[in-house]
Amino acid sequence: MALRVVTQGAEETRSLGEALGGLLGAGDVVTLSGEMGSGKTTLAQGLGRGLDVSEPVCSPTFALVQEYAGRLPVWHLDTYRVASPDELLDLGWAELMQGEGVVLIEWPERIAAALPPARLDISLAGDREERVIELRAEGVRMEDRLAALARRLPESLKNGG
Numbered sequence: 001m002a003l004r005v006v007t008q009g010a011e012e013t014r015s016l017g018e019a020l021g022g023l024l025g026a027g028d029v030v031t032l033s034g035e036m037g038s039g040k041t042t043l044a045q046g047l048g049r050g051l052d053v054s055e056p057v058c059s060p061t062f063a064l065v066q067e068y069a070g071r072l073p074v075w076h077l078d079t080y081r082v083a084s085p086d087e088l089l090d091l092g093w094a095e096l097m098q099g100e101g102v103v104l105i106e107w108p109e110r111i112a113a114a115l116p117p118a119r120l121d122i123s124l125a126g127d128r129e130e131r132v133i134e135l136r137a138e139g140v141r142m143e144d145r146l147a148a149l150a151r152r153l154p155e156s157l158k159n160g161g
């Protein structure tokens with residue numbers, strides 16, 4: 001199942017993330033793809049809100065992985081600089097994949113072979129204030145979550161505003 005959303009401005013993208021974050025649960029993996037500046041971290045900020053993370057979510061580029069305490073653990077990864085599978089293991093990947101929290105991954109292309117099949121893949125593209133955001137769910141559980149998101153979203157965000 002797939003859903004296409006168009007946002008006007010960073011705050012709308014955060015609102016989308018907040019609505020989605022409210023639906024996520026332990027073991028969910030969400031990938032965020034798109035060019036630099038496309039809004040991956042901005043969407044992750046909204047996801048943090050929806051997961052009741054009180055501290056601001058920021059770019060984990062230098063830390064590679066940042067853990068936040070929300071209503072469940074939230075791990076935010078930016079794998080842009082991950083060069084080898086060994087580095088992924090050093091990040092604590094095995095622990096992240098045990099399913100106790102939510103895992104958000106920017107630049108998932110870097111670690112494609114390590115990703116679990118059940119996940120939500122989100123891609124962002126656009127310029128100025130507009131972003132076209134495509135959400136694609138794999139696996140029954142994530143399809144259910146995406147269907148619930150589609151029901152909750154304001155009409156203005158669906159199918160191109």
Ligand SMILES: Nc1ncnc2c1ncn2[C@@H]1O[C@H](COP(=O)(O)OP(=O)(O)OP(=O)(O)O)[C@@H](O)[C@H]1O
Pocket residue numbers: 007008009010011012013034035036037038039040041042043059106128129130131
């Ligand atoms: N509709 C929109 N959605 C998201 N961001 C937007 C939108 N319109 C403008 N922006 C701006 O685009 C920028 C997105 O930056 P962000 O750090 O989220 O990108 P990123 O994809 O994480 O980049 P990087 O690959 O460097 O990590 C921000 O400055 C944000 O304010």
Ligand SMILES: [Mg+2]
Pocket residue numbers: 040041042059078106
């Ligand atoms: Mg980023």
